[in-house]
Amino acid sequence: MTGTAAPPRYDRIGHGYASTRREDPRLRERILAALGGARSVVNVGAGTGSYEPRDREVIAIEPSRVMTAQRPPAAAPAVRAMAQGLPLADDSVDAAMAVLSLHHWDEHQEQGVRELRRVATGPVVLLTCDPEVSGAMWLMADYLPEVADLDRVTFPTMEQLAAWLGGRTQVEAIPVPRDTPDWTLMSFWAHPERVLDAAARQATSGFARMPSAVVERVMAAVRRDLADGTWDARHGALRRLDAYDAGLRLLRNTL
Numbered sequence: 008m009t010g011t012a013a014p015p016r017y018d019r020i021g022h023g024y025a026s027t028r029r030e031d032p033r034l035r036e037r038i039l040a041a042l043g044g045a046r047s048v049v050n051v052g053a054g055t056g057s058y059e060p061r062d063r064e065v066i067a068i069e070p071s072r073v074m075t076a077q078r079p080p081a082a083a084p085a086v087r088a089m090a091q092g093l094p095l096a097d098d099s100v101d102a103a104m105a106v107l108s109l110h111h112w113d114e115h116q117e118q119g120v121r122e123l124r125r126v127a128t129g130p131v132v133l134l135t136c137d138p139e140v141s142g143a144m145w146l147m148a149d150y151l152p153e154v155a156d157l158d159r160v161t162f163p164t165m166e167q168l169a170a171w172l173g174g175r176t177q178v179e180a181i182p183v184p185r186d187t188p189d190w191t192l193m194s195f196w197a198h199p200e201r202v203l204d205a206a207a208r209q210a211t212s213g214f215a216r217m218p219s220a221v222v223e224r225v226m227a228a229v230r231r232d233l234a235d236g237t238w239d240a241r242h243g244a245l246r247r248l249d250a251y252d253a254g255l256r257l258l259r260n261t262l
């Protein structure tokens with residue numbers, strides 16, 4: 008595996024991921040539609056196998072043993088490699104996908120995105136986040152500006168991604184349903200109580216990457232604001248919505 012000697016980030020923060028980060032069938036349909044008729048697909052940052060096609064040839068690329076250990080037995084075996092050095096020849100698969108992964112590629116983001124384009128003849132499909140939109144969500148805006156700040160430097164803009172990929176890029180906003188089984192940090196828009204749930208917090212890299220003093224400060228503030236009605240006075244209208252644009256974006260690139 009290429010990269011630094013440091014252990015993969017998800018060997019530290021990926022424990023228990025599969026219990027709260029289950030794939031959302033509606034999002035799955037959109038990702039599969041974006042892959043079109045591709046018969047062979049490389050899934051980079053494949054993690055526990057969410058959103059991976061089950062009826063096509065799949066090459067799963069995943070650096071973390073903690074994540075690969077949580078893949079279902081029927082899923083494609085994961086290849087231990089990283090986005091920035093895909094062990095694949097040029098134009099060797101029909102499509103490439105990376106779902107909520109590229110913000111973990113650190114200084115290798117551009118190289119990783121170019122690798123996806125290099126190996127696929129057809130669409131490159133990225134699920135990512137627009138940090139300007141996610142930063143306006145109550146959690147980041149009122150309680151957790153540290154994550155908004157980190158997101159602004161770790162998520163490339165859609166324009167940047169399109170420039171790295173070349174060709175034609177379409178970007179779709181994906182509202183996050185209230186009842187999504189994939190408890191990303193963006194899913195917290197509808198569930199302030201999740202801030203007080205250790206398993207829910209831990210399975211989001213936003214919380215998992217924060218120092219414990221920050222996490223404890225946010226928990227105390229949300230607990231207080233839920234108990235005295237402050238949260239509902241400010242954001243109670245959200246409790247009546249079925250879905251909300253918390254920043255999730257589906258990007259599809261073709262040459």
Ligand SMILES: C[S@@+](CC[C@H](N)C(=O)[O-])C[C@H]1O[C@@H](n2cnc3c(N)ncnc32)[C@H](O)[C@@H]1O
Pocket residue numbers: 015016017028051052053054055056057058068069070071074088089090091105106107108109111112115212
């Ligand atoms: C938030 S998880 C998403 C996993 C899965 N795609 C999903 O949707 O549930 C991010 C994944 O990206 C992987 N990852 C981190 N850095 C990577 C890199 N440089 N190359 C490839 N994958 C990486 C992590 O190990 C982790 O499994």
